[in-house]
Amino acid sequence: MTQPALSAADDVVLRVQDLQVSARSDQGLIPLVEGLSFDLRRGETLAIAGESGSGKSITSLAVMGLLPAPAVRVTGGSIRLGGTELTRLPEKKLQSLRGARISMIFQEPMTALNPVMSIGRQLTEAIRAHDPVPMREARARALAALQAVRLSQPERRLEQFPHELSGGMRQRVMIAMAIALRPDVLIADEPTTALDVTVQREVLDLIRDLQRDLGTAVILITHDMGVVAEMADRVIVMKKGRVVETALTPELFEAPREAYTRELLAAVPRIGGGPARPDLPATPERLVSFQDVSVRFPIRAGLLGRVAARVHAVEHVSVEIFKGETLSLVGESGCGKSTMARALVGLVPHEGRIEVAGTALSELDSTGRKALRRDLQIVFQDPMAALDARMTVGELIREPLVIHGIGTPDAQRARVRDLLDRVGLPASAMGRYPHQFSGGQRQRICIARALALKPKLIVCDESVAALDVSIQARVLDLLRDLQREMGMSFLFISHDMAVVENVSDRVAVMYLGQIVEMGSRAQLFGNPQHPYTQRLLAAVPVPDPRRPREALARLAGEIPSPVWPLGQGPDRVQLQDIGGGHLVAR
Amino acid sequence: MKKLILSTALSAMMALSPALAETPVHGGNMIVTYKDDVATLDPAIGYDWQNWSMIKSVFDGLMDYEPGTTTLRPGLAESYEISEDGLSYTFKLRPGVKFHNGREMTAEDVVWSINRVVNPATQSPGQGFFAMIEGFDASSVDGSPLTGVSAPDAGTVVFKLSRPDATFLHVMALNFSYVVPKEAVEAAGADFGKQPVGTGAFKLAEWTLGQRLVFEKNADYWIPGVPYLDSFTVEVGQEPVVALLRAQNGEVDVPGDGIPPAKFTEVMGDPAQAANVVEGGQLHTGYITMNVTAAPFDKVEVRRAVNMAINKDRIIQVINGRAVPANQPLPPSMPGYTKDYAGYPYDVEGAKALLAEAGLADGFETEIYVMNTDPNPRIAQAIQQDLKAIGITANIRSLAQANVIEAGGAGQAPMIWSGGMAWIADFPDPSNFYGPILGCGGAVEGGWNWSKYCNAELDALAAKADSTVDPAKAEERLKLWSDTYMGVMEDAPWAPVFNEQRYTMKSPRMGGADALYVDPVSIPVNYDYVYIKE
Amino acid sequence: MSVAAPTSPEPGTQPGPQPDPQQAGPISAAPSVLRRLLSRKLALFGLFIILICVGGAVFARWLAPFDPAEQFFDGLTIEGSPMPPGPVYWFGTDLLGRDLLSRLLYGAQTSLIIGIVANGAALLIGTLVGVTAGYFRGLIGAGLMRFTDLMMAFPALLLAICLAAIFQPSLWIVAMVIACVNWVQTARVVYTQTSSLAERDFIAAEKTLGAGHGRILFRHILPHLMPTLIVWGTLGISTTVLLEATLSFLGVGVQPPTPSWGNIIFENQTWFQAAPWLVFIPGAVILLLALAFNLVGDALRDILDPTQQGRD
């Protein structure tokens, strides 16, 4: 496909000048993006980095002409694609450019695809919207696009629906859709944030390869400086709608000019960069032990609804958590790590034995279970979902105290103020509702709530995954401080190796419901033995643009299914101590 | 032995209304509509407003009526003889009458048909009408043939009665005694009502359940020249208001349910439409029953007070003047009606005085049951207001027909407004208003005498009247009936309210005497004799 | 601003007028809900209509120009037709010559009880069944939902007729019958919603805090069902008021001459051409009441939803 002549002199495909985007409100126009200018050249990757609220996503939507008008619109400046001024283009004309000359990949592959339309139809529709070719040809091109994004079994995928694909596959489909018409500009808005590390790695590799092959200019919107380092040629750092710094990537990482950039880079967790952990006592006191724990979910079928198969979410796991330590569970989505957490706090039934302070969960009566709640708390991944949106923060944090009948109402309120203070929120937060807070603040609210009962163990189920790096760092600091002061234990569940490396005393790696490797932080990160562990580590993006990027060897196929017919199950992995308590599956 | 032979001069039938100027025209199809579906055309079973006259057109009985009148005339019987003692009736059948299936009707068919109605297996609602026939008591229970009916030869049927009964000839004209062919009944079984075969002027040509019935002219009908129509179509399931709209639009010839109240003033106010309206009396009385076996209506003063409290003119105004005030059980057009009886006056003060006399000066609270279709609840409310004026608080219970009938039969209902459920006479004889609804026989658990009124003297009087069979003593007999009903009014188990007038509409193209459209016997239309003018 | 694009900046922690922390908590919720309700024009209009209806019902005895059951001699024409609205009978008369305005005022007593109490009871039963089945699942849940299916398949009018014939009719029987008949749809909808709510993280969070079932149900699930219940409740008002009329007609419940808005329409519906005021005035009144409840319900739904705050 030939491009209309661009200004041949400088290869600029997209020129943004003094862009201003504003939201309409009762108080008049509120600027969301101000004075943004940049040029994007053919074949170049420009990263726009920044944290939530920096205006990076608004910028991408402004370029696409997808701002939620009339509330939010471009109020100044220009966006020129080749010779076309986009800001004043009527919707009809914009339509013909969108998807054809500029296209976009979104963060959430789970929701960005239409769940009731087959992949094939969504792809061909995108093609035919701009190029009214016959159905058969559109299909052939869709297939070619799927092959280009290296999706396995592309013919079959055409017939499938989004929910039948994994997150990584869906993101590949999104990319296929975006590049099917060979656009001049591809905007990737946090394309890998929602993906597992290994998949993230593959997708990033893919985008880079495609860019190289097609010469597309890419705008990469991300908060992850690791991704920036690996992908971008140039970086624009944004904060609160304004540009903080623009630089070539190596320069930015080596010599950041602005304080904010430095802060941002400092906040990025790096493997090997974690602070030293306080030593645990030589004979630690055991708080929790999993003994041969399995969790299986029945799948019913047939006339009488008999159990026909089971999802083996957790298989024969034995692990201990000691007082005052942080044990991390790592692994990718679906490996069973969250299920283990849920089994521990009693949200899913389990087989085997889970003991807390010497008492088996299964032997507790209802009073005992209620008492146990005081010792075990959980902080979920998505704070918005974990907080009842219809309650004020004060009520939410007070709730555990009310449930367990601790203190008078006045004492409870005082305690809520204390807790808010402890997690760094003002007392005035009590009267407000969760949606009025930012993601990081909400997670602090969740932590404050978990702390209310002074538990002995807090389960953090991907608790920092959704947070901006700087906030993530602060939350991790908070957890560390709490542990130091209160001596509590953490079961830290994460897929992010860098974060895990920062907080853990011991680490267990899970794969398909079983632990494949377990040991101290030093053992695991210093001497990873199991191939899966090695793979996880290799996939982590490193915020160092000069580190050689090796393409990750791709797995032969998808991760095997944990569903087994009744009476069958996966082979049981045997752990072997290779010295110093470093257990590895053989 | 007294012998009576009636002439069967067919010319007499043609001269049914000498005033009629036009000569009937043959041919055409008439469309009639009804709201309710036609349940059955089995003459032994059908007992509804809408199928009554259709059955009359498909079947015939030994006796018949002059069209548009209440005058008896022979039907399938050419002549009949009554024995001196009135206990034996001999009918000579008209020769050559054929069923729709082509077979000639014989005396055996008559005998078989009567036995069929009486047989309990048939479950005929008309069984009780035949109680005067000898052997009824046994046959009505075990289903054995009646000893009182026989066919000495193919053209003669002899009835023996266990008691003289002046209504017997009317019973022979009743749908239930119509003649059916044995082989067709046996072939159809219980479905005979949907596949009727008779001797009548029309035969059923098509029956689309829930939609329409088409009746075709029986070319072999035994009265030459009758019927005039080639066919008539009955469409069912039509809301009266809509049926009237269709009639106004010329799509329907006769809206069978008449003119709905909401349209009445509109129609009568428009001379062009009013010209198509036919008015006629009906053998109908609307009344309030009062349960005489329970306080407070066990006191005759109370019942009389109720009679005096009802403002009948107002009630008639509420139903748009479509009735005349009634002062006795019998309607004015019924023989035996007491013309010089003034009835209870509308006298609120007098009614209060009577209540006081009964020791109920402060009034009392009671219930009035009513069937829940318009205009009955409205009438009940008008009654309620009248009763309130004399201190009686009557709470209305507006229920489905079956529930009201049940409450009445069980004697649970202190008062019932009869509208919608009772009483259109089965046949034009004063006795028809007495037996089951005022006599002791009906005053039993489950009986239709909702007042539970039982006066042995009057029962005896009624029996005497019914055993007066000599036509020469007809006047005397009517006097006896008149006395009976006067006796009833003395005891006042009922408060008669009005006699409904029937207003019906017909399309301008329809011909035939108005009386045919408000035929007191062939309600609502006498299909056999109406015709289309063009 | 009504756009909730996921990429729009977070509201963050802009300083704003904050309630006194001491006052924070559910204790202060009720008065502020009322205050905020009153600050909305449409809701105020709705409340005003409801107040008029309730006032009309309560003070009918003093407000009504005539006795609602009195059949006036001059209330009918000579031909027996009702009188159109005029100086004496403002809303005209009905088929028995009674004053329509007085009947509407008295009818409000019945209809409000039906619209609010019966409809409310149906909502309550439906919610109880739906929530129990959706939250507890298991055998009880399955059993309840099968029963709901059964009731859904059962002809409601037949039930009504039978109850009518069995019981002494009264307003409370109608209310009961309506509740028995109308809870089914609510139960279905509530069931679906509760099952999905029960899967949400914040309910899991509550469980891990040790909250009992009662607390989870009443403090967490129920508030989230409110929008649905408000919608079904307000939509149900007019349908139940009309259903009452059908039931009266079948002999359950209020018997003539006690007026209700529904039975005024039913008694007179064939007359809508000859005497349109007899159908359209009560029809408009029912509609207005339902609409008023809907306006208040909509406002209430927004007010109870904290995420909608500041968008009045």
Next chain:
Amino acid sequence: MAAYILRRLVTAALILLGVSFITFVLLYVLPADPVRQIAGRSATPETVESIRRQLGLDQPLVVQYGNYLWNLLQGDLGRSYLQKTEVATLITARLPATLLLMVAAIFCELVIGLTLGVIAALYRGRALDNVLMLSSFVTVSAPQFVVALLLLYVFSVQLGWFPIGGYGTFSHLVLPAVTLGILGSGWYARIMRSSMLDVLRADFIRTARAKGLGRGRIILGHAIPNAILPVIAMIGIDIGMFMSGIVVVESVFGWPGIGQLAWQAIQRVDIPIIMGVTLISALAIVIGNLIADLISPLIDPRIKLH
């Protein structure tokens, strides 16, 4: 799939059993005697008892119900007391009309309701939205009889576009279906509106825009198919309301459906017909719900039946 349907059918059979039992008990305790209706006014107590015996109505409730079920299992719905005709014949004569009307009416409800709901959602908060939602309220609150008669009067009598009631051709079907469609559309409009509002906020709508699709394509191809699911579930509930609410419209338009049959049977305690109609309508409701459930996965492939 087959197992799912089979299991649903078993449940359906149980529901029908429950419905039949409740109906039977209710009719048994109902203070109205069918035998009186059959026997007529002039019947003697002996005759009444004899008929009661013939119909088996003198038996205890359990025996009567057992007999009924036994006959039912053999496909025998019994004979009408008053019409003496097979109930099955009566119902099969009328059922097609009711089913036809029901399907057409639901189609009208959907067309009217969905259109209004989609338009209202697209114009959210504006005057048009308010007008449409108000009109949906009017339809929910309107008495059936008046609406039916009004439409009949305007379109059939005054304009003459359609026949004044009746059954048989397409033009007979239009008005009754539209009447029911208008009356029922309000619910659908409201559900569709809120469902659309949810969907229009979804990410994949933004994806569709990013693909460069036009507004019409997005609404028809992406928004509506996703928003329609709650509506499908509503159809299941709606069929139930339908079967009990169809009588009035049937009678105004002279539509020969089972509503009228049931109405007359109830007035006269013709128990076999009441039982038959109740069972058939329950069956229709159960099957309707099953169909709605079977359709859902075709629209939303995420839904699995089990």
